[in-house]
Amino acid sequence: MRKPFVLIAVLAVLALNVNGQSLDAMIDRDISSWLTTYKNLHTTPELSHREEKTASFVAGELRKLGFTVTERIGKYQNEQWTGYGIVGVLKNGPGPTVLVRTELDALPVEEKTGLPYSSNVKTKNDAGLEVGVMHACGHDIHMTSFLGTAKMLTELKSRWSGTLVMLGQPAEETGDGANAMLRDNLYGNIPKPDFAIALHDKPELETGKVGYTPGYAMASATSIDIKIRGIGGHGSAPELAKDPIVVAAQVVMALQTIVSRENSPLDPAVVTVGSIHGGTRYNIIPDEVNLQLTVRTYKEEVRKRVLASIERIVKGVVATAGIPEDRAPVIKIAEGTGSTYNEPKLVDRLVVAFKQALGDDNVVQMPPMMASEDFGYFSLDHTIPATIFWLGASDPAKVKQSRDSGVPLPGLHSALFAPVPEPTLRTGVKAMTSAVLELMKK
Numbered sequence: 296m297r298k299p300f301v302l303i304a305v306l307a308v309l310a311l312n313v314n315g316q317s318l319d320a321m322i323d324r325d326i327s328s329w330l331t332t333y334k335n336l337h338t339t340p341e342l343s344h345r346e347e348k349t350a351s352f353v354a355g356e357l358r359k360l361g362f363t364v365t366e367r368i369g370k371y372q373n374e375q376w377t378g379y380g381i382v383g384v385l386k387n388g389p390g391p392t393v394l395v396r397t398e399l400d401a402l403p404v405e406e407k408t409g410l411p412y413s414s415n416v417k418t419k420n421d422a423g424l425e426v427g428v429m430h431a432c433g434h435d436i437h438m439t440s441f442l443g444t445a446k447m448l449t450e451l452k453s454r455w456s457g458t459l460v461m462l463g464q465p466a467e468e469t470g471d472g473a474n475a476m477l478r479d480n481l482y483g484n485i486p487k488p489d490f491a492i493a494l495h496d497k498p499e500l501e502t503g504k505v506g507y508t509p510g511y512a513m514a515s516a517t518s519i520d521i522k523i524r525g526i527g528g529h530g531s532a533p534e535l536a537k538d539p540i541v542v543a544a545q546v547v548m549a550l551q552t553i554v555s556r557e558n559s560p561l562d563p564a565v566v567t568v569g570s571i572h573g574g575t576r577y578n579i580i581p582d583e584v585n586l587q588l589t590v591r592t593y594k595e596e597v598r599k600r601v602l603a604s605i606e607r608i609v610k611g612v613v614a615t616a617g618i619p620e621d622r623a624p625v626i627k628i629a630e631g632t633g634s635t636y637n638e639p640k641l642v643d644r645l646v647v648a649f650k651q652a653l654g655d656d657n658v659v660q661m662p663p664m665m666a667s668e669d670f671g672y673f674s675l676d677h678t679i680p681a682t683i684f685w686l687g688a689s690d691p692a693k694v695k696q697s698r699d700s701g702v703p704l705p706g707l708h709s710a711l712f713a714p715v716p717e718p719t720l721r722t723g724v725k726a727m728t729s730a731v732l733e734l735m736k737k
């Protein structure tokens with residue numbers, strides 16, 4: 296029993312080395328052109344809902360590689376916006392359909408990295424204010440890794456069988472792009488995937504490494520507007536008014552009991568009041584106070600319960616203050632983002648592939664977080680196994696320095712966020728290519 300096992304193991308290692316080297320050699324050959332692509336994308340960022348040029352560039356590159364490309368996918372609730380989603384399909388025999396997703400959009404952030412390829416783009420946002428535009432979340436890294444992966448897989452067609460779906464999603468930062476594509480009958484028009492995968496760069500992780508988080512990895516995010524209406528009056532005569540500022544203060548405090556007293560400590564949840572506005576001057580009791588909240592949870596049933604608790608508490612505190620029925624509070628729950636659940640069996644398979652491609656030490660498990668992302672929608676409520684994995688983007692020496700000193704590196708969405716392009720792209724392409732090959736190998 297022993298000898299054949301050892302022989303098979305040796306052969307397997309040899310085969311992997313050969314494959315690993317050939318992929319490395321292909322990456323060596325193409326890296327300089329990917330760096331050019333990356334820098335071009337970095338200097339021409341576009342805001343969410345406006346990714347017209349970015350989408351058409353990515354679509355064009357896929358078309359050159361032989362993909363059948365569909366553009367302008369996506370229907371937003373705001374009909375003034377165009378859906379700039381794109382999909383490239385490459386059929387290569389029988390087998391599973393694997394969807395690989397990249398985002399296309401950038402952020403209203405004025406870049407301050409001082410890099411020679413910094414973005415100088417300025418535009419007017421939806422409110423008419425001039426804003427800088429920057430790929431401060433690294434979606435340019437994702438697009439370049441995505442295109443590199445598409446190229447590798449077209450050249451390695453003899454090693455896989457199935458249907459490859461390369462999807463460029465708009466409006467990830469605003470949380471409505473994935474839903475807009477699905478609402479536009481995405482899975483009716485393209486082969487419905489058996490697996491969906493994505494990567495996201497991570498400044499806290501060293502270049503050369505990837506991270507994975509099985510199970511719930513990112514939270515759902517729900518935005519809530521609350522208008523607390525009172526009865527305004529003179530600041531010297533509270534007996535003639537119903538003061539919404541005091542009611543709002545009580546509401547803010549009472550909301551803290553949802554997570555601390557109503558929710559299981561084993562089900563993570565966050566209720567944050569991020570904005571509170573009311574009143575104009577010292578001696579006027581205002582008519583209303585406006586609050587803006589974000590709610591984060593992993594499980595949908597927890598989200599529903601927290602939202603119901605918020606409504607109950609707001610109405611209850613308002614009633615206790617004696618505010619009449621016709622001045623009842625107005626609570627608006629906006630379209631949110633679902634949680635991201637990394638299907639554990641799929642994660643296990645990809646971890647094996649990553650370790651073979653990158654080495655055991657370069658594949659690390661990472662804790663979940665309460666940030667959010669709309670990639671999870673492509674899994675249709677967890678019915679399609681999906682996973683997002685983390686891509687190391689920072690110089691290892693700087694990561695060590697940051698861990699030793701406790702001073703964090705510039706994070707995602709920071710004007711100073713600066714992934715190290717070459718090693719990040721190499722690992723991004725290698726990891727994503729290996730992941731797809733694992734799922735579609737012959």
Ligand SMILES: [Zn+2]
Nearest residue numbers: 432468707708
């Ligand atoms: Zn982001």
Ligand SMILES: [Zn+2]
Nearest residue numbers: 432433434495
């Ligand atoms: Zn992002």
